[in-house]
Each structure stands twice: as C-alpha cells, then as structure tokens.
Amino acid sequence: MLIKTKANILSSQITDRAVFESRREFIKAATALSAGLMLPSPGQAATGKYADAPVGPYSAKLQVTDREDVANYTNYYEFSTNKTDSTVLAKALKTAPWTVEVTGEVEKPGVYNLEDILKDNPVQERIYRFRCVEAWSMVVPWIGFPLGDMLKRFKPTSKAKFVEFTTLNNPEIMVGQRSGVLDWPYVEGLRIDEAMHPLTMMVTGMYGDELPNQNGAPLRLIVPWKYGFKSIKAIVKIRFMETMPETAWHKSAPGEYGFYANVNPEVPHPRWSQSRERVLGGSIFTPKRETEKFNGYGEEVAALYSGMDLKQYF
C-alpha cells in the first residue's frame, strides 16, 4: 500500500511566483521543442560547445547551482580526497582521444571511439538534482544522452543482468591512485533495468559546455535517484554481466555503502543521518532541505524496487 504523507515544504522550496507564472512560456518552449526547434540551453552562456543542446525529457525546472560551485567541489579520489584540489590536479588528464571498451554478455563487444559513440547518440540537456552520500546536494544542467540508448546498440544478450563501469587507471596522471585510499580502478555498477531506465544518463558536458576534467570528463554516468558515488567518472570500460559487480565503495566499506545506494532519507548512513541535505549555493542561514526518497524521482523509479526491503538493500 502506498501511504502518502504530507510533504514538509520549506518556503524556500516553493517555486517563485515569477517562475510559476512563466509556466506558459515553459509549455510554449516545450511545444517548440517537440516541433523540432532547438532551444538554447538555460544552463549557461550560449558560447559553449553544447550551447544549442535541446532540453531533454525529465529535466526539472529548478534553480541551477552556480557552475563555479559545481566545478570546484568534487569528490574525485583518483586525484585527491580534497574537493577543490582535484580541480587543479585533474587538468593533467588528456581526455582525447578516448576509447571505451565494451565487453561481457554482449553481441557487439569491442573498443569504441568516444567520437563515434557521440555521433550515434545526440546530446540533450537535463537539469537534475545531484545528492551526495555526504548529505550535500546541487542542481546541475547535464549534457548527455540516455545510457540505455547507447547500451542497446551493443546488443546485450539475455544473460546481461548487470552493467559494470570502470574508471581510467593511470596513477601517473591520477595522482590519488598512488594512495590506497580505495582499491583502484574505481568500479561502479547498475542492474540492467536501472541502466536502461530513461532517467539514467551518460554525460559529456554541463552548463552548455564540455565537462571540466574534475567533473568526470570526457564521459561519466549520472543516475539522479542514487547517491553521487554511483555516478562514476572518466569511464573506459563497460562490461555486461550475469552477476552483480563488486563496486569500489562497497568493497571498501560494505557496511556503509551498498550496491543500490538509492537516495533514501529513511535509511541513515551508519555514521550520519540522511534526512536532510545542504543545498550548495544558498545563504549560510538557509536551512537544509529535507531529502526526498529516490531524490525526488520516486514516481519514475520506485517501481524498480517494489517488494524489496530498501533497508536491507541500501
């Protein structure tokens, strides 16, 4: 049974009247899009590489976090455990040419050039909430395409129950990999239905431009209803598997980080509450936001987990 409780809404979360009253323009814009017109990116400057990317489905009309904050507050342990140091250190990474190896339970395995992947998968912009397991969040206009569209082209076999992603392993450039803070390379994974879900994105840009290196260039995952660590960066390998892959954070602390890692205020981390999140970019006197189950994407994804005890499968 689905019990609907009254949401605890802060006045700061209520859509501004001006925004609300511009909804007709939004609908008009959406109609224009469906008519095949390209919309300029609402994210930022019309000068970036992807400034003309059309707005995709599921894009939320939320106030976007400042690009500077998104680009200078990253958890990228391959470079540093410091959220701002990775901005500078990641500059050393060469993101072109870039290939992605596709292996496992798939009819068309191989090493694919990123350029070719991008040719087959036109990009769009989607504004998503991004919720870190550390209880902070931001709202980012990502540029990318549905992961499922890309995966289908490789023709997964009926044995493909899971998809595993691997980050580049190069301790010479990725200086954080010289420390044993995690077992490198970083590995993440999704169940095949999660990977094929239309909300799940392969991302190559943000704010109308290419991804900055520290944000996971040239190719990263975005799974908006899961904690940020699922959204693996700098992907070089995709493997279709019959069994559940072992993922980096789960391997490092199985009691603290599960395979599913769905955003869930009802299931606290063993060492801290997940009920609230600090939305970056507000004033220092803005209270934290109440975290939503599945990060607010429950309508789209809750069915994927029906019958599952989310406390057990955290």
Place this chain on the structure above:
Amino acid sequence: MSLGKKSWAAIKIIVFLLSLTPFALLVNDGLNDQLGANPIETLHFGFGDWALRFLCIGLALTPIKTITGQGWPIRFRRMMGLFAFFYASLHLLVFIVLDLSLSWEAFKDEVPKSPYILMGLLTYLLLVPLAATSTQKMQKRLGRSWIKLHRLVYAAGLTALVHYFWLVKKDYTEPLIYAVAISILLGMRIIVYCKRTAKLFSL
C-alpha cells in the same frame, strides 16, 4: 629567559593576536564570499581544526618545559587552552546555528545517528569546566583539586581524536597526524610519571 614584566606583557599580546588570526581570516573570507562552494563546512571544519591545533599546542607546553628546563612555556598554557575552547565553541556554534539552523527537530534526528557528533559534544563538555576554572582565582581556590580537574584535558585530547577519526569518510591522513602528535605529548607525560614513581620507590 629573564625578561621584564613589560616584555612578557608585550609578547603575550603578540601571541594573543596571532592566535586570533585564523578566526580573523575565516571571517574575512566569509565577508568576501571566499569560503568556497560549501561555506558552512569551511567554517565548521576550519574552527574544528584550530580547536584541535590549540589543544595540541596547550598540551605541548609542559613537555617543552620539561625538555628545556625553562618555566616560560607555562605562562602561555592558560591562553592556549582558552583559545582551544574559543575555537571549539565556534565549531559547535556553526554546527548548531548554521548547519542545524537552530532546529530542535534536526538536532534530535541527526545527533543520535552520528556517533562522531556525540563524541564531539562530549569533548566540548570536558572542556567547559576547564575554561570555567581557568582564572587564577579559581586555581587558588581549588588548590590540588584544580590540578586533578585539569587532567581532563588529556581525556579531551583523546575524545577529540576519536571524534575526528569517526567523521572521516576514508582518508585518515589528517587525523593520523594529530594522533601521532597527541600520542607523543601524552606519552611524554607517562614517561615522566613512570620515572617519578620509580624514583619514589628507590628512596
């Protein structure tokens, strides 16, 4: 060091101002919007770091006195201890006022779920009686029990370390540095204590 009263007063003022500098820099960064993407965290961690640093400095003074055989380090013990308390208070204040926005609901939910926050609160509770009895008047009034009471600072050093270790997600480098420092500082006291008891028995 044989310095006059005036020289010591001047040195104390300089040390006082130096100790206030981290506070001034963080406030200045805040006023100029230079605290980064998560200003509350920057303030919170900044004050917490300095609380721990002053605790270490305070704990280092007696060993320095023992090694150098000079009495002057003890002149700064109270000031360093009070600065540790000052930064710990700011650390707690940022947590309660900015992070929790003074919400009792949030406090009730978040604190019991976080062993490291409980350990932080315990550390602060250990420091409160030390700050409250830090005046010379209190020192005289309490006599020998003042010395016993102020041994609580050793416990506070240890609980502060546990607080730090428990909050870290994965990279223990920084808490390890403090662990080494505090182990040395407390270890030296144990050595001195053992030597003294050995002497007593040999009499």
